[in-house]
Amino acid sequence: MIEVRNLTKTYMTHERGHTLREVAKNLIRRPMKEITAVNNLSFIVPQGEMLAFLGPNGAGKSTTLKMLTGVLHPTAGEVRALGLVPWKQRREYVGKIGAVFGQKSQLLWDIPPADAFYMNKAIYGVPEPEYRATLNELVELLEVGDVMRKPTRQLSLGERMKCEFIMAMLHRPQLVFLDEPTIGLDMIAKENIRGFIRSMNRQGVTFILTTHDLEDVEMLAERVIVINHGTIVFDDALGSLRSRVGNKKSVRLTTEAAVPDLQLQGLRIAERLGPLEIEVEIDTDLLPLKHFIRDFNDVYGIADMDIESIPIESIMKELYLENAEARSEAAVTK
Numbered sequence: 001m002i003e004v005r006n007l008t009k010t011y012m013t014h015e016r017g018h019t020l021r022e023v024a025k026n027l028i029r030r031p032m033k034e035i036t037a038v039n040n041l042s043f044i045v046p047q048g049e050m051l052a053f054l055g056p057n058g059a060g061k062s063t064t065l066k067m068l069t070g071v072l073h074p075t076a077g078e079v080r081a082l083g084l085v086p087w088k089q090r091r092e093y094v095g096k097i098g099a100v101f102g103q104k105s106q107l108l109w110d111i112p113p114a115d116a117f118y119m120n121k122a123i124y125g126v127p128e129p130e131y132r133a134t135l136n137e138l139v140e141l142l143e144v145g146d147v148m149r150k151p152t153r154q155l156s157l158g159e160r161m162k163c164e165f166i167m168a169m170l171h172r173p174q175l176v177f178l179d180e181p182t183i184g185l186d187m188i189a190k191e192n193i194r195g196f197i198r199s200m201n202r203q204g205v206t207f208i209l210t211t212h213d214l215e216d217v218e219m220l221a222e223r224v225i226v227i228n229h230g231t232i233v234f235d236d237a238l239g240s241l242r243s244r245v246g247n248k249k250s251v252r253l254t255t256e257a258a259v260p261d262l263q264l265q266g267l268r269i270a271e272r273l274g275p276l277e278i279e280v281e282i283d284t285d286l287l288p289l290k291h292f293i294r295d296f297n298d299v300y301g302i303a304d305m306d307i308e309s310i311p312i313e314s315i316m317k318e319l320y321l322e323n324a325e326a327r328s329e330a331a332v333t334k
């Protein structure tokens with residue numbers, strides 16, 4: 001469905017200079033600097049997949065998405081999506097894809113979503129019976145029958161996001177790009193939107209999701225691609241992201257005696273939350289939980305304890321840091 005091969009994008013920007021002298025000099029002759037935002041990306045997304053495309057700020061996600069949606073021309077490489085080259089066959093391509101950007105609205109502030117939907121019907125040339133059937137299905141799924149006739153500016157953020165999804169899905173796109181689709185929503189609205197995405201995915205719609213909300217990723221994605229500095233640092237099933245860091249647990253403890261700074265294999269003190277409260281990270285392959293609990297109880301007295309799997313946030317942080325360390329080592333050996 002989507003085939004990306006050696007995709008690269010470099011931007012040319014003006015160098016500003018750091019010192020006053022440099023800034024003054026650069027006013028006369030502005031030297032150019034090349035930034036490689038996306039560096040030789042290759043991956044395939046099969047039809048019906050729910051892919052999370054993640055990375056820290058500045059990793060190159062938006063640049064990649066802009067090329068995949070046909071907004072930007074790449075510097076090098078190829079993309080074939082739905083049988084088309086996005087930036088070359090843009091008109092035909094946009095008729096087949098959808099996009100929801102949590103921070104950008106496709107609705108019109110002063111008119112009700114119902115009217116904006118009708119406008120989209122005309123833009124995409126959706127025949128009346130198909131439009132009615134799709135609209136009814138989506139309105140029922142998202143429960144927006146009443147709200148879609150109010151002016152958009154009167155809607156709550158949750159109601160508006162549901163309408164944004166209807167707007168994006170009315171022409172029945174086979175491929176949908178989501179950028180921070182649940183940003184700012186409360187838990188119930190988030191769950192509604194996620195349920196809707198899952199039900200569309202069950203109908204065969206492919207989703208590419210970019211987000212900094214890792215709960216969205218855990219609730220939705222089957223596969224995760226992580227990029228950093230424009231290159232892929234991870235591409236596998238969501239489950240493998242967890243197993244990558246081994247069998248680690250996060251344990252929050254309240255003890256009767258203070259726990260000193262320990263050097264114990266398989267244990268890392270992650271945070272001191274109070275004089276008798278700490279959070280530790282345990283690699284259970286090196287330090288089995290039952291040994292940890294027995295020994296800690298004997299020495300410090302466990303008054304209370306909470307054990308959880310390492311949150312996906314920590315796994316991602318580790319992945320980003322690992323990559324940064326590898327890059328700085330490579331820079332030193334150059």
Ligand SMILES: Nc1ncnc2c1ncn2[C@@H]1O[C@H](COP(=O)(O)OP(=O)(O)OP(=O)(O)O)[C@@H](O)[C@H]1O
Pocket residue numbers: 011012013035036037055056057058059060061062063064
């Ligand atoms: N139009 C542009 N001109 C010059 N540099 C750019 C331009 N757009 C992006 N960049 C640079 O390219 C790199 C990748 O940016 P991009 O916006 O793709 O990252 P991102 O992963 O989407 O980040 P974020 O999560 O913060 O949105 C950054 O270093 C950014 O400063």
